[in-house]
Amino acid sequence: MLSVAILAAGKGTRMESSIPKVLHKISGKSLLQRVINSCDKLNPDQIFVITGHKSKEVQDSIPHNKKIHFVIQEPQLGTGHAIQTLCNQVKTNEGKLLVLNGDVPLIKPETLKRLLNLHDSNNADVSLITTKKKNPYGYGRVFLKGNFIERIVEEKDCNNQEQLNLLINAGIYCFNWGNLSKIISNLQNNNKQKEIYLTDTVALLENSLSLEIEDNGELQGINNRIQLSKCEELFQNLIKEKHMLNGVTFINKTSCSISEEAEIGKDVIIEANTHIRGCTKIFNNCIIGPNTFIENSNVGFHCEISNSTVYDSQIMDHIKIGPYSHIRPKSKISSYSKIGNFVEIKNSQLEEESKVNHLSYIGDSIIGRSTNIGAGTITANFDGQKKYQTKIGRNSSIGANTVFVAPINLGESVTTGAGSVITKDSKDNSLAISRTKQVNIDNWKKKKPLSN
Numbered sequence: 001m002l003s004v005a006i007l008a009a010g011k012g013t014r015m016e017s018s019i020p021k022v023l024h025k026i027s028g029k030s031l032l033q034r035v036i037n038s039c040d041k042l043n044p045d046q047i048f049v050i051t052g053h054k055s056k057e058v059q060d061s062i063p064h065n066k067k068i069h070f071v072i073q074e075p076q077l078g079t080g081h082a083i084q085t086l087c088n089q090v091k092t093n094e095g096k097l098l099v100l101n102g103d104v105p106l107i108k109p110e111t112l113k114r115l116l117n118l119h120d121s122n123n124a125d126v127s128l129i130t131t132k133k134k135n136p137y138g139y140g141r142v143f144l145k146g147n148f149i150e151r152i153v154e155e156k157d158c159n160n161q162e163q164l165n166l167l168i169n170a171g172i173y174c175f176n177w178g179n180l181s182k183i184i185s186n187l188q189n190n191n192k193q194k195e196i197y198l199t200d201t202v203a204l205l206e207n208s209l210s211l212e213i214e215d216n217g218e219l220q221g222i223n224n225r226i227q228l229s230k231c232e233e234l235f236q237n238l239i240k241e242k243h244m245l246n247g248v249t250f251i252n253k254t255s256c257s258i259s260e261e262a263e264i265g266k267d268v269i270i271e272a273n274t275h276i277r278g279c280t281k282i283f284n285n286c287i288i289g290p291n292t293f294i295e296n297s298n299v300g301f302h303c304e305i306s307n308s309t310v311y312d313s314q315i316m317d318h319i320k321i322g323p324y325s326h327i328r329p330k331s332k333i334s335s336y337s338k339i340g341n342f343v344e345i346k347n348s349q350l351e352e353e354s355k356v357n358h359l360s361y362i363g364d365s366i367i368g369r370s371t372n373i374g375a376g377t378i379t380a381n382f383d384g385q386k387k388y389q390t391k392i393g394r395n396s397s398i399g400a401n402t403v404f405v406a407p408i409n410l411g412e413s414v415t416t417g418a419g420s421v422i423t424k425d426s427k428d429n430s431l432a433i434s435r436t437k438q439v440n441i442d443n444w445k446k447k448k449p450l451s452n
């Protein structure tokens with residue numbers, strides 16, 4: 001039987017934030033969610049999330065399921081007190097209890113598995129992950145005696161000699177839950193912070209083991225925004241390195257961010273200041289950026305998107321977008337189309353080879369194949385209450401500054417006169433024009449008297 005306890009009750013004072021620490025995010029997911037996802041891969045029987053500070057907010061932040069149980073720790077008297085609270089509430093303390101700090105978000109499931117294996121094969125009372133840090137400041141120092149851990153001393157309780165110990169406690173423990181519950185109530189708070197430390201359990205248990213691993217960033221704890229930013233950078237580097245090894249070029253890696261779900265094809269070039277978010281898929285041979293944001297969208301083969309924003313949309317193959325285009329949700333741009341400067345597209349379908357090159361708003365529309373939308377064209381889709389559709393057939397030529405007052409339905413090969421306000425449907429091959437005829441009035445300008 002494997003149970004997990006995630007310590008998430010603390011305020012995170014050093015974050016200087018009104019948001020509980022474990023709800024701060026790394027690449028779009030909260031620290032707590034990341035820890036849950038990681039331990040979930042071990043398929044535990046139950047996960048206890050210990051909350052306290054802004055408990056409701058923390059509980060509401062994660063999807064509830066049968067495995068997840070919440071334990072409220074009120075007040076928060078330290079990490080040891082959190083586990084005391086758990087042991088008091090859960091009476092059957094059987095099997096293993098894996099305890100994870102909620103503020104160590106990058107821990108990998110493989111590393112947790114190694115800890116469980118070490119624990120099982122040695123029949124340990126407690127096994128915990130340690131590493132040697134060049135700068136161990138802030139972490140609890142782990143003191144060994146032979147193969148066993150003798151004690152852990154928190155930074156604030158270390159004397160000068162103890163501070164020199166580089167072996168630190170990562171905040172990830174596996175306990176024999178039965179043996180832990182026998183000693184858990186003996187923990188005291190006689191330390192500098194007057195807190196009940198979970199780390200004091202190692203001195204009370206017999207068989208305490210250390211799994212020392214290489215510090216590759218996954219053990220980074222987060223107590224302040226400097227460490228939050230360090231974790232973000234570490235995580236982003238891992239993602240980008242994965243893509244680079246798969247054939248993606250980054251022109252200016254540090255200025256870009258990529259979600260962990262994103263899929264990027266070969267020979268894609270990601271230019272500076274480009275951000276790929278959510279479940280975005282980019283196929284081979286695209287050039288994305290500079291200054292581009294794409295979220296939850298598909299981008300087909302051989303597209304070029306620069307200085308633009310794309311949300312929840314389908315961009316097919318061989319399409320050029322930008323600079324300065326805004327593709328809003330539920331849009332589909334078909335192959336060989338072109339969306340140009342200062343064009344906004346929303347909930348619209350553009351068929352192949354259509355062009356919207358300059359200064360337009362296309363909303364709730366269907367634009368046929370090979371249709372050209374002239375500069376400044378607007379679909380007026382909203383009457384103040386409801387949204388309506390604009391349909392323009394294929395091979396049409398829409399004159400500059402046309403306004404379509406939706407609902408409107410134009411046939412194929414329709415031409416509209418520049419500056420027209422179109423309020424009526426029109427048939428195939430027609431010209432729709434609605435504007436006052438130009439009048440020229442001669443000698444309109446009064447002659448100025450000639451100056452001397």
Ligand code: UD1
Pocket residue numbers: 007008009010011012022050052073075076077078079080081082101102103104138139140141152154168169170171196197198199221222223
């Ligand atoms: C803790 C460890 C330290 C270790 C470090 C690793 C203790 C006493 N110290 O220190 O040895 O090197 O983590 O990152 O455990 N929490 C509660 N209830 C509380 C207090 C804290 O749930 O009453 C939670 C916090 O929300 C946080 C986690 O426990 O997620 C760790 O608490 P924190 O105060 O950050 O401990 P550290 O000082 O980092």
Ligand code: CA
Pocket residue numbers: 101103221222223
């Ligand atoms: Ca911490």
